[in-house]
Amino acid sequence: MTQVANIAHQSESIVDAAKSLTKVFAERASGNDENDRFVADNYADLKTSGLISAGVPSDLGGGGASIRELCDVLKIIAGACGSTGLALSMHTHQVAVPAWRWYNQEAARDLVAPLLRRVAEDKIVLLSSGGSDWIGGSGVAEKVEGGYRITARKMFSSGAPAGDLLMTGAISEEDGARIVLHFGVPMAAPEVTVLDTWRTLGMRGTGSHDIKIDGLFIPDDKIPVRRKAGEWHPAFHLIATIAFPLIYSAYLGVAQSARDIAIDIAKKRPVSHRTQSIAGRMDTALTAAHLARNYMIDVAERNAPSAQTINDTMIGRRLVEEHTIKVVELAMELAGGLGFYRKTDLERRFRDIQAARYHPLQKDVQSEYVGAMALGHSVDHIF
Incomplete structure (x- = not known):
């Protein structure tokens, strides 16, 4: 009962934090939209308020919010600024997936805990390339000694200007089969470039620029998932x-x-x-x-x-x-x-x-x- 009460108290604070940001986010929204400007100031506030780490389990230093509570937060934020809400949702689901594994898969806890702790302690921002990759995958993973050399261009990576780690994949040709390798890409790596491509009808402040990966080395032990391209997994x-x-x-x-x-x-x-x-x-x-x-x-x-x-x-x-x-x-x-x-x-x-x-x-x-x-x-x- 105490654990449930603690989670309820934390989630109430998370919702309150979201509500407290709506006025300033709404005031900034028009200017960001009219100038195709990424919502960078809002991201700084999201970090300060604890919303970047809201989905991290409380045992790992985060807010311990459930999927339902995170959905409420995103709805509140997007009501004030759609771009901020949508971009935050891309980071949030990349946190919520390993958090689900931490809660539900005992064998995965040691695997996902380091990433979740980084989100909680260092406030790192996770990016997704799922919209452009999806089930088919994209990019080339060339096998080299000890790992793979990655060449790719990833579209629709919301939050790219603030991102620290891109959760993505690339395709390796192995024994006549196309295999998608999944891994994280450090955005600070010299082989990674954010291309200023986001000029759109709406959601102009999401910073969903293309990300170019040019010859980045990913070690074998940093590839947690391998699957066939073009098949659900x-x-x-x-x-x-x-x-x-x-x-x-x-x-x-x-x-x-x-x-x-x-x-x-x-x-x-x-x-x-x-x-x-x-x-x-x-x-x-x-x-x-x-x-x-x-x-x-x-x-x-x-x-x-x-x-x-x-x-x-x-x-x-x-x-x-x-x-x-x-x-x-x-x-x-x-x-x-x-x-x-x-x-x-x-x-x-x-x-x-x-x-x-x-x-x-x-x-x-x-x-x-x-x-x-x-x-x-x-x-x-x-x-």
């Missing part, structure tokens, strides 16, 4: 089941804040059946998005990653995408012409929410995966 069952409720909590925060802005605008106008109808459809869509996000969290809390949890998670991810986009579209309609002005901060949310479309599994692939599961067919190569 238990490691990806775990990663995807945990990552997507966190990532899509950021989009839920964007949609919630767009709704709140539109409601404030509409309340200042005369009562009309039309505005009531739009507001009602908007809140119905927002409730659907909340339910779908919570369903994804429920799936993660089964603590049993598998092909079935991917199926369930991706159904939830698709529903959050569709309903959050609908919420923001209706918010623009409810706000009317004022929503077109930058000063309302609604058009930025309209642009930011469009990014919800582009994470895997996108709708055609997700539909194929769900259909194959329903029909009892193999999903090993559907990604």
